[in-house]
Amino acid sequence: xxxxxxxxxxxxxxxxxxxxxxxxxxxxxxxxxxxxxxxxxxxxxxxxxxxxxxxxxxxxxxxxxxxxxxxxxxxxxxxxxxxxxxxxxxxxxxxxxxxxxxxxxxxxxxxxxxxxxxxxxxxxxxxxxxxxxxxxxxxxxxxxxxxxxxxxxxxxxxxxxxxxxxxxxxxxxxxxxxxxxxxxxxxxxxxxxxxxxxxx
Numbered sequence: 001x002x003x004x005x006x007x008x009x010x011x012x013x014x015x016x017x018x019x020x021x022x023x024x025x026x027x028x029x030x031x032x033x034x035x036x037x038x039x040x041x042x043x044x045x046x047x048x049x050x051x052x053x054x055x056x057x058x059x060x061x062x063x064x065x066x067x068x069x070x071x072x073x074x075x076x077x078x079x080x081x082x083x084x085x086x087x088x089x090x091x092x093x094x095x096x097x098x099x100x101x102x103x104x105x106x107x108x109x110x111x112x113x114x115x116x117x118x119x120x121x122x123x124x125x126x127x128x129x130x131x132x133x134x135x136x137x138x139x140x141x142x143x144x145x146x147x148x149x150x151x152x153x154x155x156x157x158x159x160x161x162x163x164x165x166x167x168x169x170x171x172x173x174x175x176x177x178x179x180x181x182x183x184x185x186x187x188x189x190x191x192x193x194x195x196x197x198x199x200x
Contacts, residue, residue, distance in 0.1 A: 017097030021055050023195040025094045027119050028187070030103045031112065031166060032129030033158050034144055035136035037175045038103040041129060044184045045191070046101050054195065057093055059086055059102045074155040076108070083111040087118040094123055099195070107163040125194065127187060128169035133158045135176055 018024055028045070030038040039060055046056050065072070069085055072078040083106050093100045106112055116124045136158065137145040148156035155161045166172075171190055173183045 014095050014097065017095075018197060021097045022197070023054055023099070024197055025055075025097045025099055026123040026125060026194055027090045027094060027100045027102060027115070028125045028127060028191060029106070029112070029115060030101070030127045030129055031106045031169075032131060033133060033136045033163055034105055034156075035139045035141055036129040036131035037173075037180075038105075038129045040180070041127075041173065041183055041187065042101045042103040044180070045187045048184060048188045049099060049191065054099055055097060056099045056101060059090065059100060059104075061104045064104075074161075076155075076161070079155075080108065080111050080114075083108075084114060084118075087115040090115075091119045094119060099191070105157050105163070107157045107161065109164040109166070112166065125171075125191065126166055126169045127171045127173065128166045129173050129175060130165070131175045 014025065028042070030042050032038050042058055042060070046058055049056050064082075064086060068089070069082050072082050083104065086102060086104060090100045090102060106115075112126065116126075140146055144153060144156060145159065147153045148159040157163050171187060173186070175183065
């Protein structure tokens with residue numbers, strides 16, 4: 001059957017949707033440890049963009065795990081599949097003309113590189129929310145670190161599973177050194193440049 005799968009070409013293109021929206025579409029990927037502040041910053045960035053009339057959508061780890069990826073565990077293999085699916089969904093949303101904000105731990109460098117391949121490098125903005133494991137444990141909003149330390153959660157990134165920090169992210173945010181609103185402003189300023197259409 002696979003040999004019979006042939007993608008259909010439709011008349012309205014990504015460029016048509018971009019011109020209709022009056023802005024480019026791409027993926028803003030927030031990566032960092034659980035509790036680092038990814039979702040908080042992504043939410044505030046989306047609010048700022050939305051107020052400017054930008055068509056946006058947020059994909060968040062917990063929300064996705066309850067739906068499209070509820071069949072996946074937290075093994076390294078399933079983590080890779082989790083990120084691959086999100087990248088493919090993001091790619092469809094980019095084609096639809098949206099600015100996608102994705103907030104995922106995404107601990108493996110190879111998986112983040114695969115995202116870049118799927119959505120194309122020009123459509124990928126990598127934002128590293130750099131918060132120390134000690135600070136994330138201090139916050140422990142969901143109580144995950146406490147459970148991981150007690151052996152109740154396996155494959156916890158930063159505890160019993162590795163986190164491979166980005167080497168050259170587009171933006172690095174050190175939440176323990178920078179005010180939240182300043183971080184948001186930096187991201188928005190960077191994104192605003194990418195929103196402009198090439199023919200403007």
